[in-house]
Amino acid sequence: MNYPLKQKEKYSKNVIDYRNRGMNLEGLINSANEYYLETDKAVIYKKPTPIGILDVDYSRNRIRDAYFKDKSTFDYNGVYRGKYIDFEAKESHSKTSFPLANIHPHQIEHLKRILRHDAISFLIVSIRDQFFLLKGEDLIDFINSAKRKSIPYSYFLDNCEIIEEKLRPTLDYLKVVDRIYFKGE
Amino acid sequence: MNYPLKQKEKYSKNVIDYRNRGMNLEGLINSANEYYLETDKAVIYKKPTPIGILDVDYSRNRIRDAYFKDKSTFDYNGVYRGKYIDFEAKESHSKTSFPLANIHPHQIEHLKRILRHDAISFLIVSIRDQFFLLKGEDLIDFINSAKRKSIPYSYFLDNCEIIEEKLRPTLDYLKVVDRIYFKGE
Numbered sequence: 001m002n003y004p005l006k007q008k009e010k011y012s013k014n015v016i017d018y019r020n021r022g023m024n025l026e027g028l029i030n031s032a033n034e035y036y037l038e039t040d041k042a043v044i045y046k047k048p049t050p051i052g053i054l055d056v057d058y059s060r061n062r063i064r065d066a067y068f069k070d071k072s073t074f075d076y077n078g079v080y081r082g083k084y085i086d087f088e089a090k091e092s093h094s095k096t097s098f099p100l101a102n103i104h105p106h107q108i109e110h111l112k113r114i115l116r117h118d119a120i121s122f123l124i125v126s127i128r129d130q131f132f133l134l135k136g137e138d139l140i141d142f143i144n145s146a147k148r149k150s151i152p153y154s155y156f157l158d159n160c161e162i163i164e165e166k167l168r169p170t171l172d173y174l175k176v177v178d179r180i181y182f183k184g185e
Numbered sequence: 186m187n188y189p190l191k192q193k194e195k196y197s198k199n200v201i202d203y204r205n206r207g208m209n210l211e212g213l214i215n216s217a218n219e220y221y222l223e224t225d226k227a228v229i230y231k232k233p234t235p236i237g238i239l240d241v242d243y244s245r246n247r248i249r250d251a252y253f254k255d256k257s258t259f260d261y262n263g264v265y266r267g268k269y270i271d272f273e274a275k276e277s278h279s280k281t282s283f284p285l286a287n288i289h290p291h292q293i294e295h296l297k298r299i300l301r302h303d304a305i306s307f308l309i310v311s312i313r314d315q316f317f318l319l320k321g322e323d324l325i326d327f328i329n330s331a332k333r334k335s336i337p338y339s340y341f342l343d344n345c346e347i348i349e350e351k352l353r354p355t356l357d358y359l360k361v362v363d364r365i366y367f368k369g370e
Contacts, residue, residue, distance in 0.1 A: 040301065043302055045258060048236065051248060068246060073230060078262075079269035079303070082304075083267065086264070117266070118264070
């Protein structure tokens with residue numbers, strides 16, 4: 001868990017407070033995934049950070065030198081309702097738009113590939129204290145049609161569903177996945 | 186890629202040699218996954234090794250101290266024919282059996298979980314220079330019924346399909362997946 005210890009203590013005591021302030025987006029998603037795992041709703045994990053190991057002290061089994069590799073896939077993947085689910089979480093620091101430079105070109109290639117194989121794939125974008133589910137297909141369309149370098153806030157309001165922030169799960173993104181990808185089932 | 190440079194050079198020249206000697210099981214699977222990616226057959230990756238980072242030199246963006254975490258999931262996952270696929274590769278150093286101690290209890294929990302969510306999950310076991318696909322369901326059954334600490338070689342011969350080793354893909358495990366999981370489709 002990547003959120004501060006104080007928050008962890010607070011929520012483990014079941015204090016009802018629907019504003020998970022202090023948890024960043026990654027913390028909210030990790031916490032939601034733990035909830036989904038505990039309640040047997042889905043099995044979704046954050047992938048370990050890809051690193052290149054340069055030096056290991058084998059006597060202590062410790063890494064002494066390593067570097068961070070570029071990500072070529074998305075951070076989270078797993079299985080939900082028998083389907084492959086694969087997504088990325090991004091926080092926008094701008095209040096007016098989400099810069100596409102936040103997404104690595106290799107990640108776009110990855111997205112196109114998995115969509116061809118019928119994956120459920122999307123971005124969870126945090127902007128202005130709101131959380132939007134941006135479908136992978138919509139992201140590709142936006143990149144192909146609009147010649148802009150960022151997605152305006154208004155686009156999210158008009159085209160994306162809002163993900164509710166609550167106590168448990170902290171961020172109920174599978175509820176939105178149900179609405180979008182499992183309509184009428 | 187984790188196989189020696191000499192092998193890499195050899196095979197990039199399209200020399201026909203069906204014995205991929207010198208490549209270990211991980212190398213064979215990584216190479217097969219690259220082939221599946223290039224031919225747009227599936228999108229399957231090896232997960233990065235999970236590590237715990239203790240010290241980072243931020244000025245150089247380098248990890249100065251880290252340790253290896255225990256694996257609680259399987260090494261490979263991705264999407265194939267719209268389904269979630271998740272598996273582990275194991276080499277048995279014994280010629281008579283595959284010791285179950287090779288599989289961490291957390292990995293068994295992970296396997297049970299994803300099978301409940303309709304994942305395709307299995308082990309690729311290398312024993313006596315042969316490669317077997319051991320279905321996750323069969324592994325669970327074996328653990329539950331036989332009170333043995335290892336799976337005898339004869340079990341693989343009687344219950345598992347053999348994965349063919351060739352030039353490209355080096356290890357055609359999806360052919361066996363087709364036979365087992367997509368019968369008659």
